Amino acid sequence: MREMLAGLGNARHILSMCDYIVKPNPADERLTEKIVGVDQNGDVAETSVVVERPLTLFLNKREIVTMMTIGDYPNYLAVGYLINQNMLSAEDQILGVDYDEDIDVVVVRTDRETDFEDKLRKKTLTSGCAQGTAFGDLMEKFGEVDLPKDVQLKTSWLYALTKEINTTPSLYLQAGAIHGCVLAERDTPLLYMEDVGRHNAIDKIAGYMALHGLTPENKIFYTTGRLTSEMVIKTVQMGIPILISRSGFTVWGVELARQAGLTLIGRARGQRFIALSGENRIVYDANPSDVSDEPRKLQRKGSTGGQAA
Amino acid sequence: MREMLAGLGNARHILSMCDYIVKPNPADERLTEKIVGVDQNGDVAETSVVVERPLTLFLNKREIVTMMTIGDYPNYLAVGYLINQNMLSAEDQILGVDYDEDIDVVVVRTDRETDFEDKLRKKTLTSGCAQGTAFGDLMEKFGEVDLPKDVQLKTSWLYALTKEINTTPSLYLQAGAIHGCVLAERDTPLLYMEDVGRHNAIDKIAGYMALHGLTPENKIFYTTGRLTSEMVIKTVQMGIPILISRSGFTVWGVELARQAGLTLIGRARGQRFIALSGENRIVYDANPSDVSDEPRKLQRKGSTGGQAA
Numbered sequence: 001m002r003e004m005l006a007g008l009g010n011a012r013h014i015l016s017m018c019d020y021i022v023k024p025n026p027a028d029e030r031l032t033e034k035i036v037g038v039d040q041n042g043d044v045a046e047t048s049v050v051v052e053r054p055l056t057l058f059l060n061k062r063e064i065v066t067m068m069t070i071g072d073y074p075n076y077l078a079v080g081y082l083i084n085q086n087m088l089s090a091e092d093q094i095l096g097v098d099y100d101e102d103i104d105v106v107v108v109r110t111d112r113e114t115d116f117e118d119k120l121r122k123k124t125l126t127s128g129c130a131q132g133t134a135f136g137d138l139m140e141k142f143g144e145v146d147l148p149k150d151v152q153l154k155t156s157w158l159y160a161l162t163k164e165i166n167t168t169p170s171l172y173l174q175a176g177a178i179h180g181c182v183l184a185e186r187d188t189p190l191l192y193m194e195d196v197g198r199h200n201a202i203d204k205i206a207g208y209m210a211l212h213g214l215t216p217e218n219k220i221f222y223t224t225g226r227l228t229s230e231m232v233i234k235t236v237q238m239g240i241p242i243l244i245s246r247s248g249f250t251v252w253g254v255e256l257a258r259q260a261g262l263t264l265i266g267r268a269r270g271q272r273f274i275a276l277s278g279e280n281r282i283v284y285d286a287n288p289s290d291v292s293d294e295p296r297k298l299q300r301k302g303s304t305g306g307q308a309a
Numbered sequence: 310m311r312e313m314l315a316g317l318g319n320a321r322h323i324l325s326m327c328d329y330i331v332k333p334n335p336a337d338e339r340l341t342e343k344i345v346g347v348d349q350n351g352d353v354a355e356t357s358v359v360v361e362r363p364l365t366l367f368l369n370k371r372e373i374v375t376m377m378t379i380g381d382y383p384n385y386l387a388v389g390y391l392i393n394q395n396m397l398s399a400e401d402q403i404l405g406v407d408y409d410e411d412i413d414v415v416v417v418r419t420d421r422e423t424d425f426e427d428k429l430r431k432k433t434l435t436s437g438c439a440q441g442t443a444f445g446d447l448m449e450k451f452g453e454v455d456l457p458k459d460v461q462l463k464t465s466w467l468y469a470l471t472k473e474i475n476t477t478p479s480l481y482l483q484a485g486a487i488h489g490c491v492l493a494e495r496d497t498p499l500l501y502m503e504d505v506g507r508h509n510a511i512d513k514i515a516g517y518m519a520l521h522g523l524t525p526e527n528k529i530f531y532t533t534g535r536l537t538s539e540m541v542i543k544t545v546q547m548g549i550p551i552l553i554s555r556s557g558f559t560v561w562g563v564e565l566a567r568q569a570g571l572t573l574i575g576r577a578r579g580q581r582f583i584a585l586s587g588e589n590r591i592v593y594d595a596n597p598s599d600v601s602d603e604p605r606k607l608q609r610k611g612s613t614g615g616q617a618a
Binding site for chain 2: 032039040052196248250251254272273282
């Protein structure tokens with residue numbers, strides 16, 4: 001049912017009746033552990049801590065990478081990683097995604113051998129290390145993307161989204177030390193994924209979108225993380241025209257966003273934000289002074305740090 | 310002069326007369342750019358944004374990795390990266406570190422060919438991608454490290470350090486979107502490095518320590534970033550017995566810290582902190598209620614985000 005709704009991206013009257021399609025599940029016992037330590041007074045203190053576990057990804061017979069993840073959506077993470085690294089293309093048909101929890105392995109099977117194996121072998125020999133290679137691949141499709149120009153971002157949506165996201169129960173609010181990414185449409189958040197790395201969170205959203213056929217053109221992407229080059233590249237390659245963060249920018253991130261015509265909004269907290277690219281999509285329909293500042297207890301402090309227990 | 314002082318790690322009477330050996334230089338025009346955009350009112354707004362630039366690292370003739378960095382200390386970053394990835398060992402003598410700014414390349418030259426080339430080729434063939442390999446190498450020395458047990462962390466030092474670090478002029482305070490790491494001794498911060506990735510910041514400190522002969526046993530490491538497994542592994546392998554963060558924990562980070570006997574303190578903000586490993590080194594000589602909460606304008610909000618301009 002929810003997956004059916006997800007396909008109806010423009011059916012606003014239906015979406016507005018929905019809550020998130022996917023949202024954090026802080027009650028999931030696999031994702032946090034209670035750990036006992038001492039606090040500033042030397043007293044015993046128990047606190048919630050986020051789990052990170054390795055996940056090794058295979059594309060057909062080829063081992064690709066081992067990621068550290070909270071492990072809630074290995075299948076979406078696997079598919080989204082491959083798409084965002086340009087290791088899967090639109091022509092590749094995914095026959096299956098198998099996750100084996102006992103050995104922390106996920107295998108994505110496609111109908112044909114991808115050309116990634118050759119590509120990897122060649123690049124590994126020439127540039128030595130796939131960390132560089134991965135980044136090279138990441139840029140591969142960037143120049144070809146044509147983001148829609150006629151979509152809008154109303155500031156009333158932006159304020160409604162950030163308020164909704166900040167008050168949604170999450171692993172962040174429970175345990176801290178985690179990043180969040182949200183796919184939204186107008187003022188409605190659809191997918192809210194969290195993970196120890198912000199790139200895992202965006203990859204899980206990319207995987208969900210691919211496997212459930214969500215279209216990107218009319219969507220808004222929100223991240224708690226910084227607007228670095230890599231974040232901009234992924235958003236553009238996913239075809240999403242608007243990227244919002246409560247964090248700051250890097251120069252290269254801004255340059256790439258301008259090159260691609262991405263609407264790039266940072267430091268979105270309470271009534272404030274600043275847009276450094278694609279400002280033309282913004283419609284100022286809200287009065288910022290009507291927006292209250294974030295309550296202090298809901299502010300994300302530190303580098304995704306959480307509240308002391 | 311400063312480098313001479315750095316070698317005198319235990320000469321407390323000299324150190325206490327010093328400010329930082331290395332501290333952020335927010336006035337350095339290479340590190341930030343002024344960018345013009347629009348704010349929440351649709352008004353033109355100018356803001357400081359941190360630069361990130363690629364740096365390709367060679368070890369002798371072998372290309373190792375391309376990193377994104379602010380680029381302030383390419384030589385320290387290069388050496389620290391190689392040490393922390395176990396691509397250089399104590400036996401390797403560094404003959405030179407050459408940085409070519411025009412092509413964003415840094416070359417570290419050693420007296421003998423390291424065995425890393427063979428290691429990389431082998432692992433690349435077996436596990437497909439050096440992203441996994443890098444992590445494997447990272448753990449290589451972890452089990453062998455014996456952290457000193459008799460060092461102390463006075464809570465008065467912890468409070469003095471965090472206050473000093475938070476009020477030191479930095480790229481973070483100017484532009485946001487950046488991580489900071491600090492090497493300290495007792496209540497005195499010695500090296501304060503910033504970078505777009507927290508691992509670059511710790512690697513720059515490792516490189517500085519190696520090239521200037523700073524000893525780790527009596528040091529304290531502070532990071533604005535989360536206490537993940539990778540952060541714990543690097544701190545332990547650098548031989549530093551105490552790791553403090555204003556951010557939160559991950560379960561695996563805590564497990565590794567306990568295994569290594571590392572003192573691991575998180576969520577250190579204002580008077581509060583929580584220790585989840587190595588609590589025995591903590592000496593409670595300060596009254597937390599004498600410590601004021603952080604002024605709101607100095608709080609690090611968001612995922613290393615900064616203040617709106």
